[in-house]
Amino acid sequence: MGINWIYPEHEVVRNRDRCINCRVCERQCANEVHEYLSEHDKMVCDDAKCVNCHRCVSLCPTRALKIIPSGNTYRPNSNWTNRTINELYRQADTGGVLLSSMGCPQRYPVYFEKILLNASQVTNPSIDPLREPMESKVSLGARPRDIQRDENGRMINNLPPQISLSMPVMFSAMSYGSISYNAHESLARAAQELGILYNTGEGGLHEDFYEYGANTIVQVASGRFGVHSAYLNSGAAIEIKMGQGAKPGIGGHLPGTKIVGDISRTRMIPEGSDAISPAPHHDIYSIEDLRQLVYSLKTVTGHKKPVIVKIAAVHNVTAIASGIARSGADIIAIDGFRGGSGATPTRIRDNVGIPIELALASVDQRLRDEGIRDNVSIIVGGSIRSSADVVKAVALGADCVYIGTSALMALGCHLCRSCHAGKCNWGIATQEPQLTRRLNPDIGHRRLVNLMNAWRHEIKEMMGGMGINSIESLKGNRSMLRGIGLNEKELEILGIRHAGE
Amino acid sequence: MLREGQVRIPSGCAISGMIDKSGRRFCGEDIIKSIAVMHDRSNGLGGGFAAYGIYPQYKDYYALHVFFDSTAVRRDCEAFFERHFDIINLSKIPTRKMKEITDEPYIWRYFVTPLPSKLTDSQLDEREFVARCVFRVNTQYDGAYVFSSGKNMGVFKAVGFPEDVGRFYRLEEYEGWCFTAHGRYPTNTPGWWGGAHPFALLDYAVVHNGEISSYDANRRAIEMYGYKCTLQTDTEVITYIVDYLHRKKGLTLPEISSVIAAPFWQTIQRMPQAERETLEYLRVMFAPQLITGPFSILVGHEGGLMALNDRLKLRSMVVGEQGNMTYIASEEAAIRVIAPQLESVWAPKGGEPVIVEVEHGN
Numbered sequence: 001m002g003i004n005w006i007y008p009e010h011e012v013v014r015n016r017d018r019c020i021n022c023r024v025c026e027r028q029c030a031n032e033v034h035e036y037l038s039e040h041d042k043m044v045c046d047d048a049k050c051v052n053c054h055r056c057v058s059l060c061p062t063r064a065l066k067i068i069p070s071g072n073t074y075r076p077n078s079n080w081t082n083r084t085i086n087e088l089y090r091q092a093d094t095g096g097v098l099l100s101s102m103g104c105p106q107r108y109p110v111y112f113e114k115i116l117l118n119a120s121q122v123t124n125p126s127i128d129p130l131r132e133p134m135e136s137k138v139s140l141g142a143r144p145r146d147i148q149r150d151e152n153g154r155m156i157n158n159l160p161p162q163i164s165l166s167m168p169v170m171f172s173a174m175s176y177g178s179i180s181y182n183a184h185e186s187l188a189r190a191a192q193e194l195g196i197l198y199n200t201g202e203g204g205l206h207e208d209f210y211e212y213g214a215n216t217i218v219q220v221a222s223g224r225f226g227v228h229s230a231y232l233n234s235g236a237a238i239e240i241k242m243g244q245g246a247k248p249g250i251g252g253h254l255p256g257t258k259i260v261g262d263i264s265r266t267r268m269i270p271e272g273s274d275a276i277s278p279a280p281h282h283d284i285y286s287i288e289d290l291r292q293l294v295y296s297l298k299t300v301t302g303h304k305k306p307v308i309v310k311i312a313a314v315h316n317v318t319a320i321a322s323g324i325a326r327s328g329a330d331i332i333a334i335d336g337f338r339g340g341s342g343a344t345p346t347r348i349r350d351n352v353g354i355p356i357e358l359a360l361a362s363v364d365q366r367l368r369d370e371g372i373r374d375n376v377s378i379i380v381g382g383s384i385r386s387s388a389d390v391v392k393a394v395a396l397g398a399d400c401v402y403i404g405t406s407a408l409m410a411l412g413c414h415l416c417r418s419c420h421a422g423k424c425n426w427g428i429a430t431q432e433p434q435l436t437r438r439l440n441p442d443i444g445h446r447r448l449v450n451l452m453n454a455w456r457h458e459i460k461e462m463m464g465g466m467g468i469n470s471i472e473s474l475k476g477n478r479s480m481l482r483g484i485g486l487n488e489k490e491l492e493i494l495g496i497r498h499a500g501e
Numbered sequence: 502m503l504r505e506g507q508v509r510i511p512s513g514c515a516i517s518g519m520i521d522k523s524g525r526r527f528c529g530e531d532i533i534k535s536i537a538v539m540h541d542r543s544n545g546l547g548g549g550f551a552a553y554g555i556y557p558q559y560k561d562y563y564a565l566h567v568f569f570d571s572t573a574v575r576r577d578c579e580a581f582f583e584r585h586f587d588i589i590n591l592s593k594i595p596t597r598k599m600k601e602i603t604d605e606p607y608i609w610r611y612f613v614t615p616l617p618s619k620l621t622d623s624q625l626d627e628r629e630f631v632a633r634c635v636f637r638v639n640t641q642y643d644g645a646y647v648f649s650s651g652k653n654m655g656v657f658k659a660v661g662f663p664e665d666v667g668r669f670y671r672l673e674e675y676e677g678w679c680f681t682a683h684g685r686y687p688t689n690t691p692g693w694w695g696g697a698h699p700f701a702l703l704d705y706a707v708v709h710n711g712e713i714s715s716y717d718a719n720r721r722a723i724e725m726y727g728y729k730c731t732l733q734t735d736t737e738v739i740t741y742i743v744d745y746l747h748r749k750k751g752l753t754l755p756e757i758s759s760v761i762a763a764p765f766w767q768t769i770q771r772m773p774q775a776e777r778e779t780l781e782y783l784r785v786m787f788a789p790q791l792i793t794g795p796f797s798i799l800v801g802h803e804g805g806l807m808a809l810n811d812r813l814k815l816r817s818m819v820v821g822e823q824g825n826m827t828y829i830a831s832e833e834a835a836i837r838v839i840a841p842q843l844e845s846v847w848a849p850k851g852g853e854p855v856i857v858e859v860e861h862g863n
Contacts, residue, residue, distance in 0.1 A: 123712045125795065143785070143786055143788075154775075155782060157778065162785060368725045371725050373725055466714055467793070468714045468715065468794065472791045473714060473718050473791055473792070475788075475789070476722070477715060477717040477718035480717065
């Protein structure tokens, strides 16, 4: 073996005064960072194996451990950063495509952080959500142009199928296989308790989870894994996955080592075979083909389920959305370039796509300009990190948001961005039984419910401050937003004014 | 200083309205007296009136009331009218010179009916044709503003205190079966007559006291249906929502009130099934037309008058009845000054519409 040119990014710091050699860290670390030397009665560690997932830090009973940046640097260079150099060395070593996980961590603008919310003063009253009703319920789906009445003048319910949610947040698509059984169970139970929906992702639906169907979105992706009539009819809605914010333009690859047992059966592919989702759907090479798939799925489900089309936010997202809004789809889901992934080529994740805030603002306005905004609801994802992001997204024009990373963090994810290694110490992005059992769905679902309840309270507080007591009146209400530190063009695209205006 | 429409100006207000449900016409003097009582709710930066049943001799023609900044734009605009309408009568609207009202534009009135050939070519119904012509003038003729466009009704408004505006327009010389009035307290000095209220489109005229928090959601939704919010005022967008729901979608007034001041979901859940289903349908179908934040509005139209408060009742509004007369005002005093003895007087609950239908033919 040649010389390893790369110095570890993290350093595991052990306070020897606190360490009691209990070896919890050693047992908890699937990356085998920690080791007990019995002859010296001493814990040692290999920093090079550490992914900074904080499992050992969290479980150390004496708080003897912390992980810090190693601090080793090459000769400082604004052009050739440490990261750039290391990635180059890694590729020269292996000849491979760089892989990453989770959303893009690079320093691109986060527009949510450059948007400020309004509040009432004097001319109209703010509303206290603890004393007055404050409505966060939303309905997703198309709205017909006209009402119809029967012979007695009573209105006929001519609404196409809708999704009804207690709050404008859903758990986004994460497949069984990319995340564990226990993670799926946590999401499904939390969605049921909260009155929202979770999304199966592209790996099919485990037979144990059909009971959560009313709170499930079943996904149909280019690999069509686990898709059959009972699956399509089991959920509250069907999502066609055309793209993903973390990897626009490419497909997916779940290695055969993860295709074991239930996952193989659920995906309907042999054990040990790689699950490869092609980059495009090979029956969709154009918008008219999409329309056919939308109607195929509607036909299979008796026109009782809304169909969502999920796309990545790319440069011509407005034109694509306009086409989808005329395709018969009921809902468009747009995934921004910061959206997460269990595995994605680093270069794609960090260089392809556009921020969700800009994509959302453009699509919402374009569909209004074309008079077809009522044809579809809009869901956005791609790094919704807090209730404030939700409020800003809704005010920009979203009907609902998807959260993936935020939900996984509630389950224990510490954003070490190593999902693709399959050794998630928190039992989320792994299929190794000794790891997956670390995630207790009783606790996991409770933490998800806590997170959403906290967000709901905060959303209501912010709405009440603006004098708005229904989320419907926040939707697309861009006068409630002001930009800070944005240029004219950015403000124009977001359709908002600058703070002080 | 930016003009109304270039900037959004919140304002507090007083409103008053009175209607004789028998259709008997009465003098405009009373509405001036009523709104004058609430002088302190205005600040002299806008007042106006809507009057129904005032043009019986021209009741089959659309009465266009227009502000012009110059004679030149009036000529251009009249040429537009002549291309689209048969103009039966035109004149300056009679006014009274008074020191309280200054800087008046040219104020003209046209009684018109769409040219049959133009109407046929447009493939629109008559009212939509008229509405689109009004939008054309208001968005494309700089310095011209059509502020009233209904049949047998008219809006009269100006910058000033409402009682002065009423005298300026010699409102006491008109007789109608319904009047509404508005005194404005804008938090800015627009100084433009078009920005005063009522706001009207066709026979719908709205006066409104409040500041809605759903404004931009409502505006962006209604603009998708061909409306253009040129003034950026609540009253404008409320008028368009009422027009859209009533004229274009065929909702009844009670249904409209269930859309714009929708009952809370928790209230709907407790209702009997049929009613619950209807309200759930309306809330989903017309979600973007829900209006939140404080408002009390009076909607005048050819069939009568509707009063409505926001669902939390964040603005005062009182109703009084005496014989065939119904009075509605921001304050009870504004009713008592006209009708000291009332058979009944009450404050409607939030979201509970008061609908008075007029019997026509008198």
